[in-house]
Amino acid sequence: MAKVLVIAEIKQGVLKGSTAQLLSKAKAIGAETAVVAIGSNIELLIPNLVNAGSDTQYIADDPGLELFSAGPYSSCVVDAAKQFGADMIWFGFSESGKTVAPRVAAQLSAACATDITDVMFKGDQIEVIRPAIANKVMQRVKVNTKQLVAVVRAGAFDATEGISGTKNVVKLSSPAPDLKAVIRQIISEASGDIDLADANIVISVGRGAKDQAGVDLVKELANDLEAGFGSSRAMVDGGFMPHYKQVGQTGKIVAPTLYIAIGISGAIQHVAGMKGSKVILAVNKDPEAPIFNVSDYGIVGDLFEVVPILRAEIKKIRS
Amino acid sequence: MKILTTLKKVVDVELNIKVKNGAIVEEGLQYVMNAWDENAVEASVQLKENKGAETTLISIGGGDNTDIIRKAYAMGIENGIHIDDPALTKADSFVYARILQKVYEKGKYDLVITGKQAQDTDNGQTGIILAQYLGLPCVSNVISIEVMDEQHIKVSRLGDVGTEIVELELPAVVTVSDSINQPRLPVLRGIMMAKKKTIKVMDLATLGTSKDEVGGAAPKSEIVEFIAPEARKGGQKFEGDVAEITARVVDLLANEAKVF
Ligand SMILES: Cc1cc2nc3c(=O)[nH]c(=O)nc-3n(C[C@H](O)[C@H](O)[C@H](O)COP(=O)(O)OP(=O)(O)OC[C@H]3O[C@@H](n4cnc5c(N)ncnc54)[C@H](O)[C@@H]3O)c2cc1C
Ligand SMILES: Nc1ncnc2c1ncn2[C@@H]1O[C@H](COP(=O)(O)O)[C@@H](O)[C@H]1O
Numbered sequence: 001m002a003k004v005l006v007i008a009e010i011k012q013g014v015l016k017g018s019t020a021q022l023l024s025k026a027k028a029i030g031a032e033t034a035v036v037a038i039g040s041n042i043e044l045l046i047p048n049l050v051n052a053g054s055d056t057q058y059i060a061d062d063p064g065l066e067l068f069s070a071g072p073y074s075s076c077v078v079d080a081a082k083q084f085g086a087d088m089i090w091f092g093f094s095e096s097g098k099t100v101a102p103r104v105a106a107q108l109s110a111a112c113a114t115d116i117t118d119v120m121f122k123g124d125q126i127e128v129i130r131p132a133i134a135n136k137v138m139q140r141v142k143v144n145t146k147q148l149v150a151v152v153r154a155g156a157f158d159a160t161e162g163i164s165g166t167k168n169v170v171k172l173s174s175p176a177p178d179l180k181a182v183i184r185q186i187i188s189e190a191s192g193d194i195d196l197a198d199a200n201i202v203i204s205v206g207r208g209a210k211d212q213a214g215v216d217l218v219k220e221l222a223n224d225l226e227a228g229f230g231s232s233r234a235m236v237d238g239g240f241m242p243h244y245k246q247v248g249q250t251g252k253i254v255a256p257t258l259y260i261a262i263g264i265s266g267a268i269q270h271v272a273g274m275k276g277s278k279v280i281l282a283v284n285k286d287p288e289a290p291i292f293n294v295s296d297y298g299i300v301g302d303l304f305e306v307v308p309i310l311r312a313e314i315k316k317i318r319s
Numbered sequence: 320m321k322i323l324t325t326l327k328k329v330v331d332v333e334l335n336i337k338v339k340n341g342a343i344v345e346e347g348l349q350y351v352m353n354a355w356d357e358n359a360v361e362a363s364v365q366l367k368e369n370k371g372a373e374t375t376l377i378s379i380g381g382g383d384n385t386d387i388i389r390k391a392y393a394m395g396i397e398n399g400i401h402i403d404d405p406a407l408t409k410a411d412s413f414v415y416a417r418i419l420q421k422v423y424e425k426g427k428y429d430l431v432i433t434g435k436q437a438q439d440t441d442n443g444q445t446g447i448i449l450a451q452y453l454g455l456p457c458v459s460n461v462i463s464i465e466v467m468d469e470q471h472i473k474v475s476r477l478g479d480v481g482t483e484i485v486e487l488e489l490p491a492v493v494t495v496s497d498s499i500n501q502p503r504l505p506v507l508r509g510i511m512m513a514k515k516k517t518i519k520v521m522d523l524a525t526l527g528t529s530k531d532e533v534g535g536a537a538p539k540s541e542i543v544e545f546i547a548p549e550a551r552k553g554g555q556k557f558e559g560d561v562a563e564i565t566a567r568v569v570d571l572l573a574n575e576a577k578v579f
Contacts, residue, residue: 011479011480012480067483068478068479068483070457070458070459071456094479095460095476095477095478095479096478096479098443098459098460099447099458099459099460101444102412102443102444102447102448102451103447103448103451103457105413105444105448105539106413106416106447106448106451106452107451109539110539111411111539111540112412112413112442112444112448112539112540113540114441114442114443114444115441127543129546130441131441131548132439132440132441133330133332133336133438133439133441134332134438134441135548136332136336136548137336137338137343137545137546137547137548138545138546138547138548139542139544139545139546140542140543140544140545140546141540141541141542141543142540142541142542142543143539143540144537144538144539144540144541145539145540148540178456179488180455180456180487180488180491181456181457181458181485181486181487181488181491182485182486183483183484183485184473184484184485184486185483185484186478186480186481186482186483186484187481187482187483187484188480188481189480189481189482201578225579233497236498237498243462243477243482243498244477244479244480244481249441250435250436250496250497250498257578258572258576258578258579268332268333275551278578279572279576279578280551281568281572287556287558292553292556293551293552293553294551294553295553295554295556296554296555296576297554297555297556297557297568297571297572297576298553298554298555298556298557299557299561299564299565299568300556300557300558300564301558301561301564301565302561305561306561306565309561309562309565309566310565310569313565313566313569314569314579316569317569317570317573317579318579
């Protein structure tokens with residue numbers, strides 16, 4: 001039986017949904033599962049890790065691991081992978097995952113595949129499917145090594161309902177700090193707002209909104225819908241939205257039930273981050289805007305007129 | 320400070336890309352400098368201008384890379400190495416990282432700046448693996464670089480919950496995000512000067528290595544086929560009276576798409 005080690009995604013003390021999604025997929029392909037959780041004060045998450053579908057929990061809990069640092073984090077993953085005898089090591093889609101995965105692969109002499117959307121066995125050989133060239137093609141990739149380290153694209157796998165695991169906790173020893181790359185500070189921009197990765201509805205604002213007043217207008221719609229509030233790069237570059245709100249190839253990859261693009265043209269780098277959404281609505285005053293080519297519903301109109309009407313109509317239908 | 324900047328020639332992602340019989344149709348494709356490598360070049364040239372750094376670029380594979388190397392020269396990079404070898408047809412990120420390691424070891428650089436990702440592979444691996452091979456500290460997705468002293472730089476990177484500030488001991492490797500800068504457009508004078516500069520072209524043997532040594536004979540993974548993605552189709556687009564069409568779309572979202 002293949003063994004899959006999943007890296008628990010913990011953000012600000014909370015176990016993220018990707019962990020159960022990855023563990024569900026591992027079980028679906030008949031693998032034995034383990035999870036590795038890294039951080040400070042995370043032992044209280046052990047029941048959540050079991051409920052997410054892991055059969056063994058490797059725990060690296062140390063005050064020195066409070067701030068993310070790629071070196072020590074990769075040491076913990078390598079340690080767990082060796083103890084478990086993992087054939088595959090899966091990260092959820094996050095900046096920390098993307099930076100730790102290649103380090104782990106290099107240390108284990110394993111293959112590394114980022115952004116995978118599917119994984120399967122062909123006999124003993126692992127194969128993955130992944131997008132490349134800004135999502136314009138998919139690749140089927142054959143893994144020539146015994147082990148694979150992979151970063152799974154956001155939304156690629158669904159969590160199985162009613163999944164659970166068994167408790168078998170293994171404590172990892174604390175890794176040495178990286179003295180050559182000292183993390184000084186994390187300037188946290190996110191404060192209690194809805195995480196784009198978890199949101200059921202994501203609304204993104206683009207250059208069409210022009211300035212802060214436009215951004216605030218669209219934000220009100222997001223508030224009404226309790227939606228995650230994202231942005232195109234243009235509004236981040238313009239200083240109207242923080243970096244971590246950027247949706248797209250260099251930002252967040254999102255796959256919500258409903259994505260609403262407001263005043264966004266639909267550049268490939270933006271579309272690469274949202275085209276996995278179930279339903280897409282675009283509002284743009286240019287009928288030829290490329291965003292309409294990927295949208296299920298399109299409203300051609302001036303967002304300053306459309307957004308207030310959208311809010312009113314949605315309120316009506318919801319009450 | 321000696322900087323090594325990596326540069327890959329990639330397919331222009333803005334053009335239409337077609338897949339046929341498991342392969343990408345070559346016809347009509349164009350090749351350009353990887354967008355994130357333009358950011359790496361700009362970051363390097365700024366360190367040259369502001370801190371007197373010495374800049375060298377390295378590009379591997381791609382056949383004739385004169386155009387992208389000359390572009391980097393025109394932007395301000397001083398020296399260029401191009402390594403090409405028929406042995407590289409199946410190279411993965413690990414192979415490129417091994418070759419970069421060889422180049423690094425010959426030049427004794429203080430800082431390696433790579434793009435965060437190549438637009439053809441979308442891997443985001445090469446720079447990080449290189450650092451691991453060299454045993455050097457590394458930060459990815461970097462949006463600013465500040466020189467502290469001869470031995471240290473301070474960088475910020477976009478992390479999961481905000482901006483992470485990291486102090487790095489040199490030598491080090493950083494991979495840069497497109498948010499780090501706006502790459503300059505080469506000016507005419509730069510373009511003219513770039514034409515006169517030489518490019519050091521080598522194969523693996525000249526570099527003092529071989530296909531086997533860099534792992535080229537046994538890549539850790541290989542692409543079996545390309546598949547055209549399921550295209551998302553445009554659906555219903557409404558024009559006309561804004562109040563009317565907006566109400567209609569909200570009704571469809573609720574009753575057809577059933578999203579609220
Ligand atoms: C390497 C690289 C990586 C990138 N990564 C990303 C990324 O991760 N995410 C990302 O978003 N971009 C990314 N980009 C940038 C991308 O190419 C586009 O430049 C960007 O997405 C454009 O943002 P926008 O759609 O808001 O602006 P624009 O392209 O300027 O579009 C504005 C749109 O608003 C419409 N509009 C104007 N006024 C109104 C109005 N009153 N009412 C309604 N509509 C209106 C216009 O018709 C237009 O379609 C990247 C680019 C590169 C080169
Ligand atoms: N063949 C190559 N030649 C030079 N640099 C490369 C090459 N392949 C990758 N790189 C560098 O590594 C970065 C990441 O590439 P990748 O891991 O393929 O996404 C790129 O932005 C380049 O800076």
